[in-house]
Amino acid sequence: MVTGKKKTEMREDFSGKVSDETLRKLVGYNMKRAFNEVQADLVQVLQQFDLRMMTYSALILIVDNPGLRQSHLAEALAVERPNLVIIIDELERRGLIARERLISDRRAYALVATLPGRQLYENALRAVKAHETKIFGDLDDPETLKLIETLRQVERRARAR
Amino acid sequence: MVTGKKKTEMREDFSGKVSDETLRKLVGYNMKRAFNEVQADLVQVLQQFDLRMMTYSALILIVDNPGLRQSHLAEALAVERPNLVIIIDELERRGLIARERLISDRRAYALVATLPGRQLYENALRAVKAHETKIFGDLDDPETLKLIETLRQVERRARAR
Numbered sequence: 001m002v003t004g005k006k007k008t009e010m011r012e013d014f015s016g017k018v019s020d021e022t023l024r025k026l027v028g029y030n031m032k033r034a035f036n037e038v039q040a041d042l043v044q045v046l047q048q049f050d051l052r053m054m055t056y057s058a059l060i061l062i063v064d065n066p067g068l069r070q071s072h073l074a075e076a077l078a079v080e081r082p083n084l085v086i087i088i089d090e091l092e093r094r095g096l097i098a099r100e101r102l103i104s105d106r107r108a109y110a111l112v113a114t115l116p117g118r119q120l121y122e123n124a125l126r127a128v129k130a131h132e133t134k135i136f137g138d139l140d141d142p143e144t145l146k147l148i149e150t151l152r153q154v155e156r157r158a159r160a161r
Numbered sequence: 162m163v164t165g166k167k168k169t170e171m172r173e174d175f176s177g178k179v180s181d182e183t184l185r186k187l188v189g190y191n192m193k194r195a196f197n198e199v200q201a202d203l204v205q206v207l208q209q210f211d212l213r214m215m216t217y218s219a220l221i222l223i224v225d226n227p228g229l230r231q232s233h234l235a236e237a238l239a240v241e242r243p244n245l246v247i248i249i250d251e252l253e254r255r256g257l258i259a260r261e262r263l264i265s266d267r268r269a270y271a272l273v274a275t276l277p278g279r280q281l282y283e284n285a286l287r288a289v290k291a292h293e294t295k296i297f298g299d300l301d302d303p304e305t306l307k308l309i310e311t312l313r314q315v316e317r318r319a320r321a322r
Contacts, residue, residue, distance in 0.1 A: 014228035014271065018237040022221050026289065027297045027305060028199050029218075030312040035196050036239075037319035038189050044322070057190075060183050067175035076179040078197075110175065128187065135318045136188045144188060150308060151191040157296045158198035161205070 038135060045131045049124045050094075054079065056124060058087050062097050063113040063121045070099075070109050096120055199296060206292045210285045211255075215240065217285060219248050223258050224274040224282045231260075231270050257281055 023029040039053070046056050054077065061076055062068065074084045088111070091097045096117035099109040113121065129139060136144050184190040200214070207217050215238065222237055223229065235245045249272070252258045257278035260270040274282065290300060297305050 014226070014230070014233075016230075016233060018222060018226050018229055018233050020222065020225075020237060022225050022286070023218065024313075025300065025309075027293055027300070027309055027312070028196075028203060028289075030309050030316070031192070031196050031199065034312040034316040034319070035189075035192050037316050038192065041319050041322045042189055057184065061179060061181060064181075064183050065175070065179050068179055069175070069177075072175075072177060072179050076181060125183070128189075132188055134322070135315060139186065139188070147311060148186075148188055148191050151188070151195040152185075154296060155191070155195040155198050158195070158202050161202045161295070 041131055041135065042128065045127050046124065048127065049120060051120075051124060054083075054087050055090055056128075058084075059091060059096060059113065059117060059121055060125070062091070062111045063118055066112050067110045069102075070111065073111065091117070202292055202296065203289065206288050207285065209288065210281060212281075212285060215244075215248050216251055217289075219245075220252060220257060220274065220278060220282055221286070223252070223272045224279055227273050228271045230263075231272065234272065252278070
């Protein structure tokens with residue numbers, strides 16, 4: 001058993017350089033650290049377009065899936081309905097999307113992008129691809145495609161838990 | 162310009178299968194999806210030890226860096242001080258760590274793991290490594306080490322933005 005005196009001396013000696021060696025050997029920790037940095041850069045890129053990550057992802061899915069329901073979008077983005085309503089309201093208020101009631105189900109909304117919405121999609125996507133190229137290298141490069149494939153495999157294997 | 166009638170028909174036809182093809186071509190999106198799944202599995206693994214991701218990371222750093230200050234830990238974990246206090250309080254209440262005032266600076270606390278803390282560290286780390294092996298393959302495998310190196314490179318390049 002270490003005495004109180006000796007413990008105190010050890011603590012006073014702490015160099016101030018924290019070692020995260022144990023965590024660095026874990027893939028998940030490195031994945032989290034890498035993703036945090038990528039996300040921080042992406043947030044800045046999207047700010048130029050007055051978009052947040054969720055409004056940006058929602059806009060992409062609405063442009064690519066004209067007429068999708070709010071319920072589909074909530075599921076695809078893995079967000080709760082109240083949070084989705086905030087995202088949709090913002091995109092609609094800015095004139096980037098329109099929502100209209102369905103004839104077949106008056107309680108449901110279908111979402112479509114407007115022309116300004118599609119233009120913002122193109123411009124933001126171009127900037128996001130430049131951000132990714134800067135960090136990951138050419139997006140068509142075999143190394144980058146390999147990384148995407150590895151990440152998809154990780155996602156599948158972790159989901160199969 | 163598409164007429165209201167035609168638009169409505171298009172929306173009524175939406176198949177309900179949302180395509181995220183555009184997002185899937187972006188590395189960051191695949192990274193986020195993969196990390197979400199890995200994290201969900203890790204949360205379950207840590208629950209067996211009554212640990213959350215932050216209490217677990219804090220315990221590892223305290224065991225590996227005996228005597229480190231709360232301020233160092235806050236920085237290493239990238240958490241705000243009030244949130245760190247909650248984490249530290251929990252670990253201390255459970256008898257996993259001890260905090261003592263420094264002689265050199267009575268306002269600062271030095272943190273050390275107790276024997277039960279070091280034992281929990283060993284057991285939890287073993288379970289986390291099993292979770293990682295299940296998802297990523299053998300942690301000493303060249304493929305896994307390559308993935309860690311790629312993630313560290315991504316982290317550095319994104320931070321250099």
